[in-house]
Amino acid sequence: MDYEQLRREYTAGGLSRESLDDCPLTQFEHWLAQAVKADIGDPTAMVLATVDEHGAPWQRIVLLKGLSRGGFVFYTNHGSNKARDIAARPQVSLHFPWNVLDRQVIIAGRAEKMSLAESAAYFATRPRESQVAAWASRQSRPISTRALLEEQARAIREKFGRGEIPLPDFWGGYRVLPQRIEFWQGRQHRLHDRFLYTRNAGGWAIEQLQP
Incomplete structure (x- = not known):
């Protein structure tokens, strides 16, 4: 080029x-x-x-x-x-x-x-999945696989269920x-x-x- x-x-x-x-x-x-x-x-x-x-x-x-x-x-x-x-x-x-x-x-x-x-x-105005992501990710820290990140997000969804997700x-x-x-x-x-x-x-x- x-x-x-x-x-x-x-x-x-x-x-x-x-x-x-x-x-x-x-x-x-x-x-x-x-x-x-x-x-x-x-x-x-x-x-x-x-x-x-x-x-x-x-x-x-x-x-x-x-x-x-x-x-x-x-x-x-x-x-x-x-x-x-x-x-x-x-x-x-x-x-x-x-x-x-x-x-x-x-x-x-x-x-x-x-x-x-x-x-x-x-x-409180963020989409629920964005709230989940804020809790699930330890931003900038290493992670071995994408699957582990998805598992962390799943655990957060289970933790809060249908209830309000508070500010981390x-x-x-x-x-x-x-x-x-x-x-x-x-x-x-x-x-x-x-x-x-x-x-x-x-x-x-x-x-x-x-x-």
């Missing part, structure tokens, strides 16, 4: 300072609404990057589950690799790759645990409080539009970046 020939022009649109909202979270909601309207697969999928105890970065895709108290919300097992990384080094990065629209949003911020009440309220004490939400947010719009000839919001004492400063 000739990788060097895999290229295209970005012609979906442009981005100007005049078109941007002064608040990056409001601007993000505008773009997310447009991504949903464009029928992009998994428009709330975001890449979460953390750094482990050896200083090595790692990325994985998680789903955005809301904007709360000025932050981007996702949920996970508190024993997962991502959660353990966050506990030691809470500075993280998020990335929304909306390639169909020639757009991406890049966020740098600090992740914090959400309250038990917030996590329980969200957990090892599972919950995180809120990423942004410090920098970049909005990137692809343009022809690689002369892309980039605008960076940086949090300061008065709110947000906005500057345009060269591509």
Whole structure:
């Protein structure tokens, strides 16, 4: 395969300072609404990057589950690799790759645990089998076979029967409080539009970046 020939022009649109909202979270909601309207697969999928105890970065895709108290919300097992990384080094990065629209949003911020009440309220809205999966999986830990994972899920179904499945004490939400947010719009000839919001004492400063 000739990788060097895999290229295209970005012609979906442009981005100007005049078109941007002064608040990056409001601007993000505008773009997310447009991504949903464009029928992009998994428009709330975001890449979460953390750094482990050896200083090595790692990325994985998680789903955005809301904007709360000025932050981007996702949920996970508190024993997962991502959660353990966050506990030691809470500075993280998020990335929304909306390639169909020639757009991406890049966020740098600090992740914090959400309250038990917030996590329980969200957990109650999850499909029952998703609740079962949260209990059954010791996320990121090794397992010998798929059959063993299925057996763990079966045991959880039997344990709770038809009753309510409570929030596991090892599972919950995180809120990423942004410090920098970049909005990137692809343009022809690689002369892309980039605008960076940086949090300061008065709110947000906005500057345009060269591509």
